[in-house]
Amino acid sequence: MALPISPPLFAWFLLMLFLPISSSHVSFQIQRTPIPENDGLVTWRRLVAESPSMNISVDNSSFVLAADRTYRKDLWMIFKKYTGGWNISNRHYWASVGFTAAPLFTIALVWFVVFGLVLLLACLCYCCCRRQSYSYSRTAYALSLILLILFTCAAIVGCILLYNGQGKFHASTTTTLDYVVGQANFTVDNLRNFSTSLAAAKAVGVDRVFLPSDVQSNIDEIQTKLNSSANDLANRTLTNSKNIRDVLNSVRLGLIIVAAAMLLLAFLGFLFSILGWQFLVSILVVIGWILVTGTFILCGIFLLLHNVVADTCVAMDEWVTHPHAHTALDDILPCVDVATANESLYRGREVTFQLVNLVNQVIVNVSNGNFPPSAALYTTTNPDR
Numbered sequence: 001m002a003l004p005i006s007p008p009l010f011a012w013f014l015l016m017l018f019l020p021i022s023s024s025h026v027s028f029q030i031q032r033t034p035i036p037e038n039d040g041l042v043t044w045r046r047l048v049a050e051s052p053s054m055n056i057s058v059d060n061s062s063f064v065l066a067a068d069r070t071y072r073k074d075l076w077m078i079f080k081k082y083t084g085g086w087n088i089s090n091r092h093y094w095a096s097v098g099f100t101a102a103p104l105f106t107i108a109l110v111w112f113v114v115f116g117l118v119l120l121l122a123c124l125c126y127c128c129c130r131r132q133s134y135s136y137s138r139t140a141y142a143l144s145l146i147l148l149i150l151f152t153c154a155a156i157v158g159c160i161l162l163y164n165g166q167g168k169f170h171a172s173t174t175t176t177l178d179y180v181v182g183q184a185n186f187t188v189d190n191l192r193n194f195s196t197s198l199a200a201a202k203a204v205g206v207d208r209v210f211l212p213s214d215v216q217s218n219i220d221e222i223q224t225k226l227n228s229s230a231n232d233l234a235n236r237t238l239t240n241s242k243n244i245r246d247v248l249n250s251v252r253l254g255l256i257i258v259a260a261a262m263l264l265l266a267f268l269g270f271l272f273s274i275l276g277w278q279f280l281v282s283i284l285v286v287i288g289w290i291l292v293t294g295t296f297i298l299c300g301i302f303l304l305l306h307n308v309v310a311d312t313c314v315a316m317d318e319w320v321t322h323p324h325a326h327t328a329l330d331d332i333l334p335c336v337d338v339a340t341a342n343e344s345l346y347r348g349r350e351v352t353f354q355l356v357n358l359v360n361q362v363i364v365n366v367s368n369g370n371f372p373p374s375a376a377l378y379t380t381t382n383p384d385r
Helices: 006-030 089-101 102-129 140-202 211-275 277-323 338-367 375-381
Strands: none
Touching: 089 102, 089 277, 102 277, 140 211, 140 277, 140 338, 211 277, 211 338
């Protein structure tokens, strides 16, 4: 069987098929790289918020999360070392993480420029130096057909690997995000339940005897602080989780589009090469040039997010060992400050003590009181009369 398309043009098409496969394989390998903390996951030893202790003093000191891991070159600081630790709200942190993906971004730029110049020279040679067409041997056509089939199969496998890789990455990051959001919501529910319990305790009365007015005022004050902390935590958790989900979904959509485009390009290239439509194959070469550039860029973004996730795991591990220090995580997942937490615990104990004391007073002063009996009652109950 002979192909009605020239091998030189076909070589360009094979190059277009091979490079996306290589890029997709790199993306998959990056995704499969485990984070070197407990097989990719850090054991969380505590919940988002813990019950404070009265022995804990208020500590407003700052702590840099994942300082050793994030000690990288900062592009914004002319390649000086970044020392700010994990902080996704800091552009210098993103610049330092972006430096880890710089090789892939550089490859994308070099590929776009160099192959663009090659295509431009090929077009100039084709337009200005037309040569008389000549035929090729059957061996060349047979070899071209075999390579076309092999590279088409490789492109299909690469698309499958890329699709599965992005699915696993998206599932793992979404699961981690859902866990953090769930713990934050659990903390919000606890704060609101505690506030509701204090409000119910304020209304408790025994025989028209209620808590002292100063205790009721303290309950109102701590209720305001608790509700404010709960609302702030709920709102910021909702906003930040939405922003993170938008980024993850955008990356996922981009990788799916690249995988689908490579698969479509492989099938169309195979079909057009078999039919000998040289003009359409040339168009696919240009599309493949742009697609490969986008693939390298997405691979760089993929590696960047992978490093951010690894930094986050290390930061969370250090955060749970320093729950009372001020860290960059407070801007994303704010916690109740130590003073409010200790005051809440103290007020809870105070209310419990006052309620027990109130009941004791009623029992001692009312139920067990030695009141003088009335005349009618005395006559009725005196056994001597």
